[in-house]
Amino acid sequence: MPIFIVWALLCISTALNAQSRKHALLIGVGRFTSPEFSTLQSEQGVQLMCATLLAKGFMQENISTLIDANATRENIDRAFARLEGQISPGDVVLLHFYGHGVQVDDDNRDEADKLDEAFVPYDGRFADSRHHQQLLRDDDLGQYIDRLRARAAGAGGQVCVVLDACHSGSGLRSAGTYATATSNPPRLTRDPTGDAGSSAPLVVFYSSMPHQSSLETVVETGKRSALLTWAFCKSLGSLRPDATYRSLYEQVCLRIMEKVEQKQTPLLEGVPDYLVFGERLNSPPPYFRVLTLLGSKALVLQGGLLHGLQAGTELMFFPPDTRDTSRISPIAYGAVADKGLGFLECTVQLDRTLTESDALHSWVFVRAQRYGTYSVSVAVDADDPATGEILRRQLSEVPSLVFDSASPPELLLRSRRGRKLALQTPDGEELWNGGYAGTLPPDLRRTIDNFLQARFLRSLAFDGSPYRIGFSAGIPASGSPATPVGLSVRRNKEVTLLHVENLSPFVLYYTVLDIDARHAVSVLIPGAGWSPTEFRLKPGEKREHRVTFDAPGREVLKLIATLTPVDLRDVVASRGEAYEGKHFFEQLFARSYRSRGPVGMHVGNEVGGATVIVDVVE
Amino acid sequence: MNAYDYIEDYLNEELSGAALGVFEHALQNDPELRQAVERHRDMLGRLHTLRLREQVKKNLVSPRSGAAMLAVVNRRFLAAAAASVLLAAATYFWLTLPPGTESPAVADHIATPPDSSSVQPAPLAEESPVQIDSGQQTPAQPRSNGAAHADDPGARIAFVEAVRGLEKIDYIVMGETRKDSLLESTLNKAIHFLKTEKPSSAIPLLESVLAQNNTLYQDDAEWLLSLAKLGRDTKAGKAALEAIVQNPAHGYRRRAISLLGKLE
Numbered sequence: 001m002p003i004f005i006v007w008a009l010l011c012i013s014t015a016l017n018a019q020s021r022k023h024a025l026l027i028g029v030g031r032f033t034s035p036e037f038s039t040l041q042s043e044q045g046v047q048l049m050c051a052t053l054l055a056k057g058f059m060q061e062n063i064s065t066l067i068d069a070n071a072t073r074e075n076i077d078r079a080f081a082r083l084e085g086q087i088s089p090g091d092v093v094l095l096h097f098y099g100h101g102v103q104v105d106d107d108n109r110d111e112a113d114k115l116d117e118a119f120v121p122y123d124g125r126f127a128d129s130r131h132h133q134q135l136l137r138d139d140d141l142g143q144y145i146d147r148l149r150a151r152a153a154g155a156g157g158q159v160c161v162v163l164d165a166c167h168s169g170s171g172l173r174s175a176g177t178y179a180t181a182t183s184n185p186p187r188l189t190r191d192p193t194g195d196a197g198s199s200a201p202l203v204v205f206y207s208s209m210p211h212q213s214s215l216e217t218v219v220e221t222g223k224r225s226a227l228l229t230w231a232f233c234k235s236l237g238s239l240r241p242d243a244t245y246r247s248l249y250e251q252v253c254l255r256i257m258e259k260v261e262q263k264q265t266p267l268l269e270g271v272p273d274y275l276v277f278g279e280r281l282n283s284p285p286p287y288f289r290v291l292t293l294l295g296s297k298a299l300v301l302q303g304g305l306l307h308g309l310q311a312g313t314e315l316m317f318f319p320p321d322t323r324d325t326s327r328i329s330p331i332a333y334g335a336v337a338d339k340g341l342g343f344l345e346c347t348v349q350l351d352r353t354l355t356e357s358d359a360l361h362s363w364v365f366v367r368a369q370r371y372g373t374y375s376v377s378v379a380v381d382a383d384d385p386a387t388g389e390i391l392r393r394q395l396s397e398v399p400s401l402v403f404d405s406a407s408p409p410e411l412l413l414r415s416r417r418g419r420k421l422a423l424q425t426p427d428g429e430e431l432w433n434g435g436y437a438g439t440l441p442p443d444l445r446r447t448i449d450n451f452l453q454a455r456f457l458r459s460l461a462f463d464g465s466p467y468r469i470g471f472s473a474g475i476p477a478s479g480s481p482a483t484p485v486g487l488s489v490r491r492n493k494e495v496t497l498l499h500v501e502n503l504s505p506f507v508l509y510y511t512v513l514d515i516d517a518r519h520a521v522s523v524l525i526p527g528a529g530w531s532p533t534e535f536r537l538k539p540g541e542k543r544e545h546r547v548t549f550d551a552p553g554r555e556v557l558k559l560i561a562t563l564t565p566v567d568l569r570d571v572v573a574s575r576g577e578a579y580e581g582k583h584f585f586e587q588l589f590a591r592s593y594r595s596r597g598p599v600g601m602h603v604g605n606e607v608g609g610a611t612v613i614v615d616v617v618e
Numbered sequence: 619m620n621a622y623d624y625i626e627d628y629l630n631e632e633l634s635g636a637a638l639g640v641f642e643h644a645l646q647n648d649p650e651l652r653q654a655v656e657r658h659r660d661m662l663g664r665l666h667t668l669r670l671r672e673q674v675k676k677n678l679v680s681p682r683s684g685a686a687m688l689a690v691v692n693r694r695f696l697a698a699a700a701a702s703v704l705l706a707a708a709t710y711f712w713l714t715l716p717p718g719t720e721s722p723a724v725a726d727h728i729a730t731p732p733d734s735s736s737v738q739p740a741p742l743a744e745e746s747p748v749q750i751d752s753g754q755q756t757p758a759q760p761r762s763n764g765a766a767h768a769d770d771p772g773a774r775i776a777f778v779e780a781v782r783g784l785e786k787i788d789y790i791v792m793g794e795t796r797k798d799s800l801l802e803s804t805l806n807k808a809i810h811f812l813k814t815e816k817p818s819s820a821i822p823l824l825e826s827v828l829a830q831n832n833t834l835y836q837d838d839a840e841w842l843l844s845l846a847k848l849g850r851d852t853k854a855g856k857a858a859l860e861a862i863v864q865n866p867a868h869g870y871r872r873r874a875i876s877l878l879g880k881l882e
Contacts, residue, residue, distance in 0.1 A: 102793055165792050165793070166793025215789045218786065262870070293876060
């Protein structure tokens with residue numbers, strides 16, 4: 001009998017332990033020892049989060065709260081230490097911060113904008129960016145979270161952070177996704193996915209961009225609440241069981257937009273393709289989001305020429321979290337209209353009426369690419385006439401390719417003995433070579449696309465744009481002045497210093513594309529681990545970036561300046577992972593641009609920019 | 619005591635005793651507080667001017683004395699006489715036109731017969747003069763609003779739908795910036811005017827908020843101003859909305875795109 005009792009107790013204990021794998025630390029600071037901060041409804045916010053988590057399977061005894069006078073800097077440090085001791089491998093951890101956030105001077109040179117973000121504890125003091133005490137800097141918070149991730153590492157382990165405070169974007173500096181100060185553009189210091197096994201995956205919800213304010217306002221209950229906390233809890237409460245953090249984030253954004261439109265832009269960081277508090281899913285194919293409806297059968301899509309969308313491109317609209325478009329029917333079809341096609345947005349005509357809710361929540365996939373006026377002329381040179389004829393027929397099915405005997409071809413496809421293919425430029429540069437087994441190799445198609453994409457980007461000119469930005473390159477050691485063209489550097493040895501200066505009267509964000517000698521395009525800035533929101537220049541502001549090039553040849557660097565942050569790497573996650581080893585941006589571009597026009601044919605009106613050419617030598 | 623919460627009380631001379639002493643001490647030592655007080659004082663001055671203007675309008679529209687009533691009757695008589703002369707001249711001009719021809723100016727203004735199946739909203743009621751600070755509207759005789767949307771019922775529907783969804787502005791910034799309750803109350807008064815279809819009364823309030831260059835409320839004020847302009851004049855409203863759409867960083871750009879889409 002006693003053995004049975006012990007066994008029963010062990011079973012109960014095991015069951016309880018199995019249920020106790022979700023931990024939460026909720027910190028709400030709405031009252032302060034310092035009078036400069038206004039009072040916040042943090043207690044209500046923490047209670048709302050607590051109730052939401054209890055409904056989602058968290059146990060009361062595993063939820064710790066620190067509210068107002070209890071949330072001193074010292075108590076926060078202790079709470080983290082205590083939580084660290086309670087976590088076992090494979091546990092889920094949720095951290096919630098509700099309070100004031102400030103920006104202070106960066107103390108370890110890891111910030112692009114030279115400002116650290118900091119959370120204000122109950123005893124925090126803030127006079128200005130230099131004079132402050134007891135603040136919880138992003139670097140400190142990042143270290144705490146690194147330790148929690150290390151403890152939770154294991155099957156099912158996960159750390160989710162909800163940071164609801166002003167300037168919260170990038171508020172976890174060094175939490176595994178960020179660079180050290182020495183490299184810029186940086187390299188990942190640690191994988192946010194946790195795939196290496198040493199730390200649990202991380203997903204972070206920030207209430208606003210680093211330079212933005214976060215707001216507390218009256219919500220539908222008539223009570224005051226910080227918007228991210230309210231939107232997160234409300235969305236989490238109504239979420240489908242198979243929803244991911246990606247769709248949770250999108251719902252949060254829509255709810256906040258309902259209240260304050262785009263005055264406050266939440267950010268998502270880390271790995272969005274996990275079920276909420278659950279397992280990992282495959283990343284979805286690249287997709288777009290709807291900005292707004294235009295009448296009953298038209299809408300504005302958040303994607304344009306820079307994302308590879310051309311007039312006539314056919315689109316499919318699916319519910320959120322659709323990962324396999326072959327298994328369900330789309331809720332609507334659409335096509336990119338001629339009118340309203342811009343660099344960053346386009347107008348889409350729908351085949352049927354969509355409700356505003358369905359449209360705003362939908363994931364939009366490309367069904368059939370159209371190339372508009374862009375094309376490239378190609379010639380086939382085959383030593384075997386029969387193979388040459390087959391190749392011409394196969395190439396003629398590629399909509400962007402034309403056989404124009406009246407003018408010199410821009411690409412030459414050579415075939416030898418019907419088995420070997422090589423793609424060359426007219427001056428003999430080989431872009432690709434490989435075997436031929438009767439069908440066009442996908443790599444060949446991709447190489448042609450890359451060629452066209454690179455040429456389109458090279459042709460971008462921004463002379464008429466009001467968003468004027470200075471962009472030049474130099475070698476720091478030489479002391480030579482920066483030059484916009486013709487800089488020659490040695491590969492892997494010499495550092496190239498890129499100078500960026502905002503010459504416009506607007507606040508501008510910028511991204512730098514690198515088109516290499518083999519016509520491959522990649523995003524140089526923001527580098528991995530950085531958010532586009534951090535590459536922001538006030539009027540007259542300057543910034544420098546150090547880069548090295550590892551392959552010889554001519555590099556064309558295209559800087560694109562916009563009024564709002566644009567992530568050409570990924571439509572949704574600002575610091576997410578790449579898609580299946582290939583960059584999202586490259587996938588979008590993969591079948592996009594066809595151009596026969598002269599250099600400089602495109603004049604940016606929504607975007608500004610500049611070009612730098614660097615010759616990389618041995 | 620957070621002195622910033624008491625600025626309005628201080629300017630309204632509602633602080634006394636220890637509270638007044640603490641506030642004045644803070645005022646001496648905090649230059650930012652002094653600036654905030656000056657801003658509030660300026661705003662109150664603008665509101666006072668507006669109140670006076672509304673009072674004058676009210677007195678003109680609602681004459682109480684017999685002499686004033688007589689003056690209005692005389693003015694109406696003169697206006698009627700002038701209108702009769704103009705009508706007679708226009709009739710003579712029309713009758714002397716050759717058959718089959720039509721003055722382009724007249725053709726442009728021939729109204730299309732209304733489609734009985736479509737929604738025909740009533741024209742906007744012009745706003746009544748309002749006591750700004752009393753918090754209560756003084757009922758007054760409705761006037762014609764100049765038929766702002768008489769030629770564009772779609773614009774009126776879009777305006778009414780847009781203002782119906784407006785909510786009170788009540789922000790607390792979760793950072794170092796302090797709440798500006800006076801700007802918020804001015805914006806909320808403007809929202810009240812919009813929701814009660816009195817766009818003309820909202821416009822000076824919104825312009826006074828914009829003059830403060832407060833980045834937190836700038837986008838709200840511009841959005842509300844575009845609605846107020848739309849409520850008064852479709853063309854001006856569209857122009858204001860297009861200006862918002864042209865600014866990708868504007869917080870209300872999405873709504874402006876959507877509203878313009880409805881107006882097309």
